[in-house]
Amino acid sequence: MDAQQPAVLGVGAVVGGLISVLAGYAFDKFSFKGRSALFGFVLVGVLIPNTATVLPLYLLAAQVGINNTMWSVLIPVLCNPFGVYLARIFSAGYVPDETLEAARVDGAGPIRTFVSIGLPMLVPGYVTIGLFQFVGIWNNFMLPLVMLQDRSLFPVSVGMSLWQGYSVAMPEYTPMVITGSMLSIIPLVVAFVMLQRFWRAGLTAGSVK
Structure with missing residues (x-):
């Protein structure tokens, strides 16, 4: 695994999760023209x-000139x-x-209310969402397999396949x-164990009290 892979994992999980939270919050709490149609487009995705x-x-990555780089793998996963x-x-x-309404009455703007x-x-x-x-x-297997030609950039999934x-x-x-298959699941287990109190609470959202 290339040294850039942990950075892709971290940035993809943290930044991609934050983008999803921002978008989901906006769809839920703000009323704007075309909201239903735009969210329907998200569901189609x-x-x-x-x-x-x-x-x-x-094809897009080739036109921009970022194919065979970690950017070609990172940027698509930021939008989920x-x-x-x-x-x-x-x-x-x-x-x-x-x-939120009480915060607005107290004079907080939309950004401050969210933060x-x-x-x-x-x-x-x-x-x-970050764990997902x-x-x-x-x-991820197919995207790195197509985007990357340099074997030193291959992630674990593609390397194990080779x-x-x-x-x-x-x-x-x-x-x-x-051995590689056994070791490859260690980061996933560690992440789920360390953050279990958060994701277990997250999975109960909307349940009957």
């Missing part, structure tokens, strides 16, 4: 499989329609409209594949 977007993304959908649900379940009130209430949802982002980036292919002709690679 949830239904489109990731493999169907790989070729258009590769499913994360936006979850964030709107979390916003409706965690942030009461009455609390001081909305975001702290959405921390469980933010962590849950982390898992999605860690297991080793598995080598093990067919060279059985000595088999122990490496098995």
